[in-house]
Amino acid sequence: MKDLGTLSYFLGLEVTSSSDGYYLSQAKYASDLLSKAGITDNKIVSTPLEYNAKLTPLDGESISYATHYRQLVGSLIYLTITCPDISHAVGMVSKFIDAPRSVHYAAVLRILRYVKGTLYHGLHYSSRSSLELHAYSDADWAGDPTDRCSITGFCFLLGTSLVSWHSKKQDVVSYSSTEAEYRALADTTCELIWLRWLLADMDAPQPTATPFYCDNRSAIYITHNDVFYECTKHIEIDCHITRQHLKKGNLKLFSISSADQPADIFTKSHPLGCFRDLISKFQLASSLPPRV
Template identity: 60%
Template sequence: MKDLGLLSYFLGLEISYNSSGYFLSQAKYTSDLLAHAGLIDCKTTSTPVDPQTRLTPLVDHLLSDDTLYCQLVGSLVYLMVTHPDITYVVHIVSQFMADPRSPHYDALVRILRYLKGTMFHGLHYSAHSSLQLHVFSDADWAGDPTDRRSTTRFCFFLGDPLIAWCSKKQTLVAHSSAEAEYCALADTTQKLVWLHWLLSDMGVSHSTAINLYCDSQSAIQIAHNDVFHGRTKHIVLDCHFI
């Protein structure tokens, strides 16, 4: 084994150091990805997804060769290590890898155009941040136009730095926005319990309660109500867990 000094580049990850902390980015990886897609000279866009676009499996015609599509989606999944801002849209385009079609590829190209303008963005981990864990949970309701399942999203902060994030479809169809939000809270709480024990094993203990934030007033009111009735019986397990 050899001591190669401070880590600066490893598996596409670029790590820089200064007195304020660490900065992680994947600029070269992004540049190579754009070259592979033939989009070096493409125009940039300000957002990774068009909010008016609703992708479905059976729209338009199939791609003649889906090899490039699958390669690009796989590369974007790895790029989410330092780009949490593309997590949601990569979660969408990855659902069509079996039978990608023209609109799916167009959405993929838009992500790459967005990445060209944010190539040098990354994650900064402050050396002076607190080690207090706080979590944000959110969900849409019946957002998928095909199966009407909702999407759970959460992000974990350890002080100021972002350390974990996720965007994924829920396993069941929610009957209301409150149920969708509560399913997201239950899933987030599971990850929170695991991360709490992991940090404890690493010597980072939390003597006070960990803040879990949610923007759904219905879900918050259910969380504070110990009496369940017929309208909330189907989510009582999630309520008890949280």
């Protein structure tokens, strides 16, 4: 074994430490990706997806450079390690890697132009942040226009620092927004329990119930209600997962308005003002470009 000193660069991940904490970014990796994509002009966009963008498998015409599309999408997936603001957009375009079309490729180029405008953005982990875990869960009901599956989004903040996030299409179709939200609650609960165990192993135990924020009051009510009605019997297993840990005291559910729900950014596209408000909650910071 050899001591390589203070960590500064590892597999495309740039780490800067100071008295204020740590700053994680992938500026060089992103810059190399832009060169690979052939984006050499100065054109940038303010959001990774157009507002209310809905992509389907038959949009546009077939393209002959499908391999190039897959390479770009794969690289963008790796870039989400420090860029949670593109997670939903990358998830959208990754659904078409088997048979990409011109509209899908245009969406990838838009994401890359957004990355170009936020090249030196990254995650800041403050040394003054508390070690209290907070969970946020959301779902976009029937968000996929092709099969009408909903999209789950969640994120976890350790104090003010973003430590975990997720944006993924659900496996089954939900009959209601409440059902979609409850499936998201179940996924978030599983991640919550794992993070509590991990933090305990890292000597940062969570002695109290983790605050868990959801913007669907019906889903919260079902968690507290022991009676299953006809409309909720088919999600009984998911209900038990969240309810079990609620009773154990591992989590405590709170209602939050949709406007203040940071996990909403992982479920759908937003207009510019709303998009900026949401990403401001994640302590995304910008470092200075390296001196030449």
